[in-house]
Amino acid sequence: MTTDALADFTAKKQKVHRELADNTRPFALRKRTISNLFRYSPRGRAVSGLDLAGFNRIIAIDTEARTIDVEGLTTYEHVVAYTLAHGLVPLVSPELKHITVGGATVGIGIESSCFRHGFVHDGLLEAEVLLPDGRVVMCTADNEYADLFHGLPNSYGTLGYILRAKIKLMPAKPFVHLHSTRFSDLASFLDAMARATQDAAVDFIEGLCFTPQRFHLMTAKMVDRAERVEDIVRDHIFYKLPAERADVFLTTQDYIFRYDPEWFWNIPETWTYRLFRRYAPRSMRNSGFYTRYTRTKNALLAKLPWHRDDGLEPLIQDWEVPWDKAHELIEYGMREVVLDGKPWVVAPIRTPRTPTLYPIAADTLYLNLGCYCQVRKVPGRPNYWYTRIMDQKCFDLSGIKMLYSSSFLSREAFDAAYNGPAYMQLKDKYDPTRRAPALFDKAVARA
DSSP: OOHHHHHHHHHHHHHHHHHHHTOOSOEEEEOSSOOOOBOSSOOOOOOEEEEOTTOOOEEEEETTTTEEEEETTOBHHHHHHHHHTTTEEESSOOSSTTOBHHHHHHTTOOOTTHHHHOSGGGGEEEEEEEOTTSOEEEEETTSTTHHHHHHOTTOTTSSOEEEEEEEEEEEOOSEEEEEEEEESSHHHHHHHHHHHTTOTTOOEEEEEEEETTEEEEEEEEEESOOSOOOOTTTTOOGGGHHHHOSEEEEEHHHHHTTTTTTTTTTSOOSHHHHHHHHHSOGGGSSHHHHHHHHHHHHHHHHTSTTOOOOSEEEEEEEEEEEGGGHHHHHHHHHHHOOOTTOOEEEEEEOOSSOOTTSOOOTTOOEEEEEEEEEEEOOTTSOTTHHHHHHHHHHHHTTOEEOSSBOOOOOHHHHHHHTTHHHHHHHHHHHOTTOOSOOHHHHHTSOO
């Protein structure tokens, strides 16, 4: 570590230790970056805010060991820009720029490189964690706090917050060559995707499912040169490109954040937004700006006496099932859920280890199915009907869902899915006075 970065980190760490030790109230993280937790309704727990916004600095990079030390609230936008200058990138970088290293580690961060490198947390080597009582402990996979290390993934800050993380890096090239193949049936699409996971030349794998007769498999690799480089900020909407041409070249940074300018496909395709795409400053062409804008707009509209329910609700979720159940989950979703022309996103995942609170089998191929859009409410059904039925189908297929978005499970079902007994052991050890919310309260009861 450089002297000034280490001194700055140490001073901030001591300050937040004192602040938390002197405050006995329940607390929650306060930060300046946009939240990437998508709760369908407001949270109801009154807590004091713990300001960790200043923990957003890169501390040191070791290009020979291919590691980087970063503070917990450093965004992937910052990390990727810094490491690319050294010819490196994290093993897994989430596609939204303002996701933080700490957030993606205690959540379940995924990307199109997960078939080879596992989840975001699989690249973690060590972490300094601020416990709810104000203590800071350094945990690794095999030290005295190894149980905390293995319990961090899927804990969502309920066991503590990551102040510093050391993560693995991999070699990177300046461009990505993406090849798209169209399939007219699901079985052939999934067979080709599974084969691609065995191809050593492939760096990234992802698929888009539009209709039961239209699937696009996208395989990509980093390259030194590009025939042409597409502009997905001004000229193109990324998810449409695979249908327009078989081969696409992007800068590596644009590929990593390919869904960020449009928040996947949530920016409307009207003439006003076409002007926005073309002429808005780049500082506004990102998911963080658009999320803030839509939340502010919706809050203001809701206060108007003549405002009516627009009949839409979010379906922003990720589910994972064993590969032999992938066909059934996708087929069910495409049959039962109406996305009005927007695609489902799928990616293969193979993790090298099983974290305590997200118990999927190590060294086993899974499929991730994601949906990130607004959908029409189903008449005569409870709110968030699609979320409810997709969750149930996922669990029926021995799968598991990510908890960054709303869930509607009973406490018993939640504990059964997410290793509740082991979680309570960790909670009793690292937060015995319950100053931070429990995982069920945060993920389901929206504490």
